[in-house]
Amino acid sequence: MFRIAIVGAGPGGMSAAARAAELGVPHVLLEQSAAHANTIQRYQKGKHVMAEPNVLPLRSPLPFAAGVREHILEEWGTGLDRLGVNLRCQSEVTRIEGERGDFILTLKSGESLRAEHVIFSIGVQGNPRRLGVPGDDLPCVQYTLDDPDDYQGETIVVVGAGDAAIENAIALARQNRVFIVNRAEEFARVKDGNLSLILKAIEDETLGCFYKSSCLSVTATASAEAPYLLTLATPEGDTAVPCHRIIARIGAVPPRKFVESCGIHFPSADAAALPELSAQYESNVSGLYVIGALGGYPLIKQAMNQGYEVVSHIQGEAVEPADEPLLAEKFAKLAGGLSVTETLQRMQQRIPLFADVNPLMFRELILGSAVHCPHEGDVVFRRNDYTNSFYTVLDGSVQIELGEGGDSRRITLVAGQFFGEGSLLSGRRRSAAVYAGAGCVLIESPRRDIVKLMNSVDSVRSVIDRLFIVRAIQTGFAPNTPFEVLAPIAARARLNRYKRDEALFKEGEPGDRLHLVRSGSVAVSRNFGGREVTLSYVAAGNYVGEMALLGRTSRSATVRAAVPTETVSLDADAFAELMAHNPALRGDIENVMRKRIVSNAQAQSSDAGGNLISFLMRQGLGEATDVLLIDESLCIGCDNCEQACAATHGGTSRLDRAAGPTFANVHVPTSCRHCENPHCMKDCPPDAIRRAPNGEVYIRDNCIGCGNCERNCPYGVIHMASTPPPQPSLWASLLFGSEAPPVESTGQGKAPKKAVKCDMCKDQSGGPACVRACPTGAALRVSPAEFVEFVSTGVAER
Amino acid sequence: MHQSVLDFERRRYLKIALALCAVSLVAYLWHDPRSPPNGGTWLGYTLGGLGAALILWLTALGVRKRTYTSTLGSLQGWVSAHVYLGLALLLVVSLHAGFQFGWNIHTLCYVLMVVVIASGLLGIVLYQRLPQQLSQNRAQQTSDQMLTELQELDERTRRVAANASPDEVLAIEANIAGTRIGGSTVAILSAQDRSTVRLPDGLAEAEANPGQARILEWLSARLSASDDAGRTRTLTDLVSLIGARRALLRRLQQDARLRGWLSVWLYVHVPVTFGLLGSLIAHVVSVFLYW
Structure with missing residues (x-):
C-alpha cells in the first residue's frame, strides 16, 4: 500500500x-x-x-x-x-x-x-485513438510522427483524414511511398491549405489514397521487402497493402x-x-x-x-x-484588514453571480482579475472603447451613461451587480460609458477567465446570458423602458447560434421573428435568376428581420451568418408588447427599414458591389474590426509596407503583402483582421493575447511560444519568430555597407520563438506604419463602419 | 475608392506647385534687370536658392521613405509633393537661368536636372498604368507561386513523358532545360522569350523556341504520325501540358516585364540625382568663387 x-x-x-x-x-x-x-x-x-x-x-x-x-x-x-x-x-x-x-x-x-x-x-x-483492429499492438503501428525525415524508402500507410494525417502523409511522401486511408469519400473538416495539398498530391500520384476504406487487420510477414501487411476494407473488396509502417492519426480520446x-x-x-x-x-x-x-x-x-x-x-x-502573496498585494488597497481567504469569501457573499462558484475556481478568477478603487466620477471605460473585460461591483456604486450628448441618461448599479458583458460576448465596442460612484470598489476580470467560468458553471452562464438579453433589448429597442418591464419580455427571447453560412431565415419563408445580432455578423442576400447575390452585411449590435414583423408576412431576403454568429430573437408578440411600451419604436424601425430598402436596391443595381461584399466576407471581414486592404490599381509592389512593419516591430514583418486573394482590384494581404472575438485568444495558456481600448489585438511579452494561436488563426496571420538582431541604421548601411548579422535558425543557441502578429502599431504615434509608409496610397485600413461605404464608393468609381 | 498620389488631399500640392510657378513667372516678367535675365540678379539668386533648396528637399524623399518611424506626414503626401514640386522645379530653375545655356558646368547641372525630372515623369506614368496590369496578369498568384506552379507542371510533364519514347523524353528535358525567363534588361523589358530547345533529331545546335512554338510543332508532328492509341494519348497529354506551360511562361515573362518597368526608371532617376547633387555643388561653388 x-x-x-x-x-x-x-x-x-x-x-x-x-x-x-x-x-x-x-x-x-x-x-x-x-x-x-x-x-x-x-x-x-x-x-x-x-x-x-x-x-x-x-x-x-x-x-x-x-x-x-x-x-x-x-x-x-x-x-x-x-x-x-x-x-x-x-x-x-x-x-x-x-x-x-x-x-x-x-x-x-x-x-x-x-x-x-x-x-x-x-x-x-x-490518448491517441487506437486502430482497434487485430495486430494494432505490433511495433509497426505508431500514433505520432516526430520527424518525417527519419524515414526513407519505406512504404508507409497513414490512417486518418484530418489535418495531422494529411500533414504527416505529405511530409513522408517526399522520401517514401505513402498511402493515406480515408474512411469517408472526401476530406471534410480540414484546413483549406491542407485540402488543396492532399488533393493535388493524390492527383499527381505522389501518394495513393484509399477512400471509403477502413482497417481490418495488421499482420507480420516473413518478407524483408514489406515486413507487414495491412488489410483494408475498400469499396472494391478487401485489399492487403504490404508496408513497413502504419501511422494512425485518428484523433485522441x-x-x-x-x-x-x-x-x-x-x-x-x-x-x-x-x-x-x-x-x-x-x-x-x-x-x-x-x-x-x-x-x-x-x-x-x-x-x-x-x-x-x-x-x-x-x-x-x-x-x-x-499565489497567496499575489492576492494579498491585489487586496492591499481594500479597507477592512481582512485576510486573503476572508476577502475572497466576502466577495462571493456580496456578488450573487459568483455565489455558486467553487472557491478554487473563484480564487483563480480573482488571481487573473484586477481590483480597482476609483474615485467618484472617474471613468471606468468610455463609450466606443474596444475593451472586453467584465466588471463586478464589490462596494459602492457605478453610473452607466446610456446614449450620447443631450440624449444621455444615467442608471445606477450597486454592489453585487455586474456590467461589461455586452462587449465581452459580442466583441464589439462598449455601448455605454461607465463612471465610478462613491466608495466604489470594482473587480475587473479578463474575458478569457469569465468565458472559462461560463463554460464551467451553468448558473454563471445563464445569469450573464439573461442580463445580456435584457440589456440588448433595452439599448436596441427600448431605451426608456424600465428594466422590470423588459425582464418578462426578455424571458421569451431566444438565444440562437449559427454556423458559418447557416441561414437565419430564407427569402420567401414566413417571417415571425426579429433577430438582434449578438456576436459575429450576417450577410443579406437575394435571389436573382437562380443566383444568390449578396446585398449587404449587418454587424453585431444591429438587428435583421424587422421587415417581416412590420406587417409583411414573408421574408424579402435571405440572411446567413457570415461567421459563427449568435443572435437574440424576439417573436411577434414580444415585439408587439415592446412597441406598446414604446410608441416611438415603430417610427425608429421604419426609419432603419427605409434606409435598408434604398441601400439594398442600390447594391442590387450593381452586381459587382454584391460580389465584392461576398468576397470580403469570405476573407473574414464579417468578424473583423480593422483590416488591411491593398488597392492593386495603385500598388507598385515596392514592399515598403513590409519593410516599415519589420522596422517598427523588432525586425519581423507581420504582414505578407503579396500573399492573399484579390477581387476587383481589392487585395486582402495576409495580415491580422483584429477579429471581434479573436480566434487566437481562445487557447492561450499565459493569456498573453489582449485587446487594447482602440481595438488592437496584440500579444504581450509573456507569450510562451506554444503556437496555439498560430494554429487557431483561420487567416494564417500569426507566426512564430525569434527577435532578429538589430538592423544597422540607414546611414551605416548607406555609407559603410553594414549588414545585419544572419539569424541563427537552428541548433541549441537559437533565440526563443514567440508568436508575432500585427498590433496595428498601437505603440507608434501616427498610426499603422504599413499605411504611413505606402508611397502610392495603395494600402488602407478599413473598419466595419467604413466598410459599406468603401464598397459602394469603390464600385462607383469603376 | 481612394486617392492616388496625384489626387492626394484634393491635389493640395498641385495647387502649391502652380502657385509657386505663377509667383516665379510674374516676378520674372515684372523684373527688369539691366543685363539680360540671369542667375546673377537678385531675382536670379532668389530663384537659384529656391531651386537648390527644392532639390535638396526632393532628394530627402529617399531618407524619409526609409525612416519608418517618422510621423512627419504620410509618405504618400511626401510623394505627392515630390511629384508636383519636382515638376515646378523645371520652371523655377529655367527662370533662374534666364534661359541662358552654354557648354559649362552650369548647363550640365541643368541638363542633369532635366534628366532626373524626365525620368520621374516616366515613373509617374508607369505607376499610373502598370499596377493594374501587374495584378491582372498575376491572377491571384504571387511571383513565387507562379514559379512553383511551373516546377510542378514540369514534374507532371516528366511523369507523363515517362510513357513516351526515349527521344521524346530527351526533347521534353531539353525543352525544360532551355527555358529562359528574363535574361538581359532588354529581354526583360520587352518580355522576349529567348527560350531554346535542342531536339534529338534536329539541328546540332539549340533552336529558338519562343512561346514553346518549336517543341509544340515537333510534338504535334509526332502526334499526327502516331497510329498507336496509348502513344496518341501520351502525346496529346504532353501537347496540352506544353500548352499550359506556354501560358504560364507568358505570364511569368509579363510579370518580369511589368516589374522591370516599375523599377527601371529608378535606375536613371536615383544615380543621376547624385550626379545632379555633385554638379550643383560645383555650380554653386564656382559661382561664388569665380563670378
Whole structure:
C-alpha cells in the first residue's frame, strides 16, 4: 500500500512525486509513456520552454527555469534520480476505484496497486485513438510522427483524414511511398491549405489514397521487402497493402470519460468544463486530487506548485498557496484588514453571480482579475472603447451613461451587480460609458477567465446570458423602458447560434421573428435568376428581420451568418408588447427599414458591389474590426509596407503583402483582421493575447511560444519568430555597407520563438506604419463602419 | 475608392506647385534687370536658392521613405509633393537661368536636372498604368507561386513523358532545360522569350523556341504520325501540358516585364540625382568663387 499514487509524470506529477520522495513518503509515480514529461519530450529539438507566469514563485524540489527543452528534461531526470522518486514508466492506469485510505489502481497490464491517496495529473491531451483492429499492438503501428525525415524508402500507410494525417502523409511522401486511408469519400473538416495539398498530391500520384476504406487487420510477414501487411476494407473488396509502417492519426480520446469513470464530477456537459475542486485541489471523490491542465492550470509552473502543495497537504502540513502573496498585494488597497481567504469569501457573499462558484475556481478568477478603487466620477471605460473585460461591483456604486450628448441618461448599479458583458460576448465596442460612484470598489476580470467560468458553471452562464438579453433589448429597442418591464419580455427571447453560412431565415419563408445580432455578423442576400447575390452585411449590435414583423408576412431576403454568429430573437408578440411600451419604436424601425430598402436596391443595381461584399466576407471581414486592404490599381509592389512593419516591430514583418486573394482590384494581404472575438485568444495558456481600448489585438511579452494561436488563426496571420538582431541604421548601411548579422535558425543557441502578429502599431504615434509608409496610397485600413461605404464608393468609381 | 498620389488631399500640392510657378513667372516678367535675365540678379539668386533648396528637399524623399518611424506626414503626401514640386522645379530653375545655356558646368547641372525630372515623369506614368496590369496578369498568384506552379507542371510533364519514347523524353528535358525567363534588361523589358530547345533529331545546335512554338510543332508532328492509341494519348497529354506551360511562361515573362518597368526608371532617376547633387555643388561653388 502506497501513501500516495500519482498518475501521470508531467510537471505536476513529477513535482508531487519529488515532494513525496523528499518527505520520505511511500509513493509511486505512474506514467503510461516511456519517459517522464511525455508532452515536453515530444516538443521539437531545441525548443525554448518558457516559465510563465514570471511573478509566481516556484515551489518544488525539482528545478525549473525557462530554457531549452533538452536542458529542462535532463534536470528533471537527474532530479528524479537524486531524490529517489519511484517512477514506473509504461504503466497506463485504466481504472481507479475506492476512496481516501483505500484506492485500487488497475494497470493496463492487469496488475493492480493500492494507495491511500491518488493525485491525478494526466493533462488534457488525451490518448491517441487506437486502430482497434487485430495486430494494432505490433511495433509497426505508431500514433505520432516526430520527424518525417527519419524515414526513407519505406512504404508507409497513414490512417486518418484530418489535418495531422494529411500533414504527416505529405511530409513522408517526399522520401517514401505513402498511402493515406480515408474512411469517408472526401476530406471534410480540414484546413483549406491542407485540402488543396492532399488533393493535388493524390492527383499527381505522389501518394495513393484509399477512400471509403477502413482497417481490418495488421499482420507480420516473413518478407524483408514489406515486413507487414495491412488489410483494408475498400469499396472494391478487401485489399492487403504490404508496408513497413502504419501511422494512425485518428484523433485522441479526451481524458474526460476516464476521469469521470473514476467518480470525478464535472459541473456541466460543456467540453470546456473543468472538474470541481476544493481549495486543496481535492475532487468530489475524497482523497482523489486533480492538478495541472486537467484542473484548468495549463502552465508548467502552476502544475509544479500544485503537486508540491497537494503532497504537503496530504502530509498534514499547512501550506499557504504560492499565489497567496499575489492576492494579498491585489487586496492591499481594500479597507477592512481582512485576510486573503476572508476577502475572497466576502466577495462571493456580496456578488450573487459568483455565489455558486467553487472557491478554487473563484480564487483563480480573482488571481487573473484586477481590483480597482476609483474615485467618484472617474471613468471606468468610455463609450466606443474596444475593451472586453467584465466588471463586478464589490462596494459602492457605478453610473452607466446610456446614449450620447443631450440624449444621455444615467442608471445606477450597486454592489453585487455586474456590467461589461455586452462587449465581452459580442466583441464589439462598449455601448455605454461607465463612471465610478462613491466608495466604489470594482473587480475587473479578463474575458478569457469569465468565458472559462461560463463554460464551467451553468448558473454563471445563464445569469450573464439573461442580463445580456435584457440589456440588448433595452439599448436596441427600448431605451426608456424600465428594466422590470423588459425582464418578462426578455424571458421569451431566444438565444440562437449559427454556423458559418447557416441561414437565419430564407427569402420567401414566413417571417415571425426579429433577430438582434449578438456576436459575429450576417450577410443579406437575394435571389436573382437562380443566383444568390449578396446585398449587404449587418454587424453585431444591429438587428435583421424587422421587415417581416412590420406587417409583411414573408421574408424579402435571405440572411446567413457570415461567421459563427449568435443572435437574440424576439417573436411577434414580444415585439408587439415592446412597441406598446414604446410608441416611438415603430417610427425608429421604419426609419432603419427605409434606409435598408434604398441601400439594398442600390447594391442590387450593381452586381459587382454584391460580389465584392461576398468576397470580403469570405476573407473574414464579417468578424473583423480593422483590416488591411491593398488597392492593386495603385500598388507598385515596392514592399515598403513590409519593410516599415519589420522596422517598427523588432525586425519581423507581420504582414505578407503579396500573399492573399484579390477581387476587383481589392487585395486582402495576409495580415491580422483584429477579429471581434479573436480566434487566437481562445487557447492561450499565459493569456498573453489582449485587446487594447482602440481595438488592437496584440500579444504581450509573456507569450510562451506554444503556437496555439498560430494554429487557431483561420487567416494564417500569426507566426512564430525569434527577435532578429538589430538592423544597422540607414546611414551605416548607406555609407559603410553594414549588414545585419544572419539569424541563427537552428541548433541549441537559437533565440526563443514567440508568436508575432500585427498590433496595428498601437505603440507608434501616427498610426499603422504599413499605411504611413505606402508611397502610392495603395494600402488602407478599413473598419466595419467604413466598410459599406468603401464598397459602394469603390464600385462607383469603376 | 481612394486617392492616388496625384489626387492626394484634393491635389493640395498641385495647387502649391502652380502657385509657386505663377509667383516665379510674374516676378520674372515684372523684373527688369539691366543685363539680360540671369542667375546673377537678385531675382536670379532668389530663384537659384529656391531651386537648390527644392532639390535638396526632393532628394530627402529617399531618407524619409526609409525612416519608418517618422510621423512627419504620410509618405504618400511626401510623394505627392515630390511629384508636383519636382515638376515646378523645371520652371523655377529655367527662370533662374534666364534661359541662358552654354557648354559649362552650369548647363550640365541643368541638363542633369532635366534628366532626373524626365525620368520621374516616366515613373509617374508607369505607376499610373502598370499596377493594374501587374495584378491582372498575376491572377491571384504571387511571383513565387507562379514559379512553383511551373516546377510542378514540369514534374507532371516528366511523369507523363515517362510513357513516351526515349527521344521524346530527351526533347521534353531539353525543352525544360532551355527555358529562359528574363535574361538581359532588354529581354526583360520587352518580355522576349529567348527560350531554346535542342531536339534529338534536329539541328546540332539549340533552336529558338519562343512561346514553346518549336517543341509544340515537333510534338504535334509526332502526334499526327502516331497510329498507336496509348502513344496518341501520351502525346496529346504532353501537347496540352506544353500548352499550359506556354501560358504560364507568358505570364511569368509579363510579370518580369511589368516589374522591370516599375523599377527601371529608378535606375536613371536615383544615380543621376547624385550626379545632379555633385554638379550643383560645383555650380554653386564656382559661382561664388569665380563670378
